[in-house]
Amino acid sequence: MSLQGAVRAPASGLWSVLSRREGALWAVVAASMVADLLLTYYGVENGLTESNPVARAGFERFGYVALGALKLFALGIGLACRQLLPREYTAVVPLGLAIPWVAASLINAVVIGTMGR
Numbered sequence: 001m002s003l004q005g006a007v008r009a010p011a012s013g014l015w016s017v018l019s020r021r022e023g024a025l026w027a028v029v030a031a032s033m034v035a036d037l038l039l040t041y042y043g044v045e046n047g048l049t050e051s052n053p054v055a056r057a058g059f060e061r062f063g064y065v066a067l068g069a070l071k072l073f074a075l076g077i078g079l080a081c082r083q084l085l086p087r088e089y090t091a092v093v094p095l096g097l098a099i100p101w102v103a104a105s106l107i108n109a110v111v112i113g114t115m116g117r
Contacts, residue, residue, distance in 0.1 A: 018091035025094035032101035033071050039108035040067060046115060 018025065040050065041064060050056040050067075058066030074097065082093040 015088055015091065018095070019088055022091045022094060025091055025098060028098045029075070029094045029101065032098050032105050033075070035105040036101050036108065037067060037071065039105055039112060043108055043112050043115075046112070048111065048115070 044050060044059070050059050055067055055070055058070060062069075078093045078097050082090050085092065
C-alpha cells in the first residue's frame with residue numbers, strides 16, 4: 001500500500017475517537033492558550049523572562065500584544081492547515097496546538113510555583 005493510500009484510509013482506532021472529540025480538543029486549545037498567556041504575564045511581571053527567543057524579541061519590541069499575536073498567528077496557521085486534511089484526521093490540528101501550550105503552561109506553573117524558594 002502506498003503512503004497516499006494510507007493517508008486516505010478511513011480513520012480507525014485512536015483517530016476515530018479523537019475526531020469525535022475534536023470540539024473538546026479545541027476547548028483544550030483555548031484554555032491552554034489563555035493559561036500560557038496569563039502565566040507568562042504573571043511570570044514576566046514577577047521577574048522571569050520569556051524563554052522562547054521569537055516571543056521574547058516580539059515582547060521586547062511590542063510588549064504583551066506580541067505574545068497574543070503570536071498565539072493567534074499559530075492558531076490561524078492551524079485552522080488554515082486543517083482545511084487541507086481529510087475530515088478523519090482534522091483532530092491532529094488541535095492536538096498539535098494544545099500539546100505544546102499545555103506543556104508550556106505546566107512549565108510556567110511549576111517555575112512560578114517555585115519562585116522565591
